[in-house]
Amino acid sequence: MNAGVKVAGFVAGLGVVLGLSWAAGAAVGPVLDEPAPAAHEMSGEASGEMAEEASHGEPGAHGDADLLPGGLAVAEDGYRLDLADDALPAGSQRLAFTIVGPDGQPVTAYDVEHEKQLHLIVVRRDFRGFQHVHPVLDPATGVWTTDVRLAPGAWRVLADFVPTGGPDLTLGSDLQVPGAVTVPATAPVSRTDTVDGYTVTVAGDLVAGEHSMLTMTIARDGRPVTDLQPYLGAAGHLVALREGDLAYLHVHPGDGLEFAAEVPSPGRYHLYLDFRHDDVVRTADFVLEAS
Template identity: 50%
Template sequence: MNTAVKVGAFGAGIVLAFGAAFGVGHAVGPIGSDPAPAHGGHGADADARGGAQAPGVTGVKPAAAEAPGGLQVSERGYTLAAPAEPLPVGTRTDFRFRVLGPDGRPWTRYDRAHEQDLHLIVARRDLSGFQHVHPTLGPDGTWSVPLTFATAGTYRVFADFTPTGDPGGPLTLGADVVVAGSYEPAALPAPTRTATVDGYTVTLAGDLSATGSSALTLNVSKDGRPVTDLQPYLGAYGHLVALRQGDLAYLHVHPQGAPGDGKTPAGPGIGFHAQAPSAGNYRLYLDFRHEGTVRTAEFTVAVGAATTAQAPPVAPTSSPAPEAEHGEHAH
């Protein structure tokens, strides 16, 4: 049905249901905590500042063995306090939020992971409008970043971070925010092996699975020629985010190898190992940098029972490293 829906009038109510009203953030205590982490992460066996898991170490649990990240506004005593008021559409906005610690106060101490203290992922509930940005932390514990929401609707924001001193390791919290205006939901694009962005073609090889970790390789070309001089972005040649259709369960995977390690080529292939938390349809977003600009290639993939007919896999241009050496971090 293509009936436009007005979202502005009830925007505050939706977000308040998550208990994350920014304006009263100082008075909001932890909404709840779980007895165990609800997602895998960089983990004690991973280098939280470089992103590469130590060779031979397999201590990080597969993503599907745990609840995926981003489904809760509060976890382990930390709460994502996002704006409750409707946000403007099509206008550059100073997006501000806080992470409240177990004592209810704004948390200000973070371990740097992949060159940033916090990664903010934004996507509309229909999986369009993806953004991956890095806010600035103020002395009062308020994060801020300029954002433009191109279309109206309900968006999910994910705060991906590692609180300093917390033995639980990395954490991903999620909350809904509303952008006022007439909302026309977009259909999820059909599964595909090829995506184009700004003259680049990115081809996906391999199949995302919910039954075990699988190898995925994304090959980048431009004007029909393989790109072999990708530039590091956040300490890697690419970053891959997957969101599950429906609840927007969050999976963030970092590639195998690292720039400058003497064995990882700068393209055209970017290799990953990943496991989906369940069968279903997923939207994949690959961030890569070339000629000084970060671009995002987007794919729809169907996992398990949701799988539909797809083109045969394209052979990887560069072979993935053994899984024990990869830099996977599933959140």
């Protein structure tokens, strides 16, 4: 498959980067019952007052709070992400959760988006341990389950889905993993990553509030990889998380590894590119700073 990709990027709206440290980020809980728009098409600016108000999660609030990007709220439009356990031990663990609908019952019907009914992102709040997995649904109970790998620390669980007849949603909830945690240093800007012998590089710059083009190239043994296998219906899959609040931006490519993105605010963004080659899905990660 040709390795060139084009995608319509996603615009998220919140004009202030919350400069949270590792410890502060670990302490921030999910936004409760805060209405917010679908994570995939957003624009506008939010004041610091609105961001603080959102973090306290006033139920039923409207107005500027509707500009919150995806993944910051545990509930939206009557739908709620309920983890079976809000704490799990370190190691390989079974994660279970339900999506509760406006009628108070678990949702059991979902639209297929990018070949899956639900996409789940699990990542520690220091951006380590990123996992993009696809849980299995029990249609009788509405319970989703999947295996994840956990290290001690504070984690964020992000569910990206479309309930049948409902809106396009990304909900987020916190997961605690007990144990000693070493506070990591701030990640530097990084445009190149090496994973399993593949060297992946991103070219292009992010400019807040502007249409930015990012081009990924993949090489192995010094030679460009031009025969990527389809993954989730495309040549690659890109997720971006804003440093501080882990606001979620989800981008799907078109024909190659070129991505169009518009970020809402200056600051650092952690990017994760999933690609498939030789029947194995690998993930490269980068850190870019939006000017």
